[in-house]
Amino acid sequence: MQAIRLATIRDIDTLTELLDGYRQFYQQPSDLQAAHDFLRQRMGLGDAFILVSENSEGALTGFVQLYPGVSTVGLNARWTLNDLFVLPECRDKGTGRALMEAATQLARDHGVARLILMTQVDNERAQHLYESLGWQRNTAFYGYLLDIK
Template sequence: MNKENIYSTSIEGFTIRFATIDDTKLILQFIKDLAEYEKLLDEVTATEEILKKSIFEKGQAEVVIGEYDGEAVGFALFFHNFSTFLGKANLYLEDLFVKPEMRGKGFGKALLSFLGKIAIDRDCGRLDWWCLDWNTSSIEFYKEMGAKPMSDWTVYRVEGPKLKELADKL
């Protein structure tokens, strides 16, 4: 899959393309829009500079942009992780967002399907993501797309000062 191409979808007028460094401002706006929807906007500390460095210089994540009639209407940010049980990489979807006024047109499904194609093309074992428990509309959407909740696992996180404390224990 060539990162410079624009990919057609089965939805007339809707295309998907890999983001470039010129899309950094747009990516940050999508992140903020998603965070506002999730009632977590106060937790966003990302800046354009941080995103440029992390995504485009270090290659720590990738972004695809969904466009309808040439206007950016959604995005997906993802990266690889690794399953020791499968012995291969997986795709991890960090963010999937479609502008509220553009929902219900199949754009989210197309973006998720595109990620599925990337996972298959890259021989990934699976596609994973998290979803907030209260977000019932997204949960139903994901189930409709064939996803299943992983209720046997609990997510843990170390961040901020506790991350520094952990690192200092070495």
């Protein structure tokens, strides 16, 4: 059984390892120091909500990260669910689903009108989870990226 809660600064070391694992899943090189600095900055600025899953022994098994934003067209709050990661050995046990449901409830509690996310085209496992939770694939807009270096 997992419990879901907001991350605290006391979680930063374990959360750093989870974030590094998430980045490696997306073919990024391991960089624990950069992951640690990134999380410390998020927590320091308070510009993201990070929920963590904890097993019955209190070990962190996954996280979801949300970034608040707004919509000019909708004149409302829209949050980006940017990251979802569950340790490989904890997958298929409901952890990802519990994190997603907790993220939805947190947004609802904050009066957020819409959650948005993107996932890789070939990440069918994640797509199945999202769709099973009622998320709908966006067919009205194209996504574009611009790297600024």
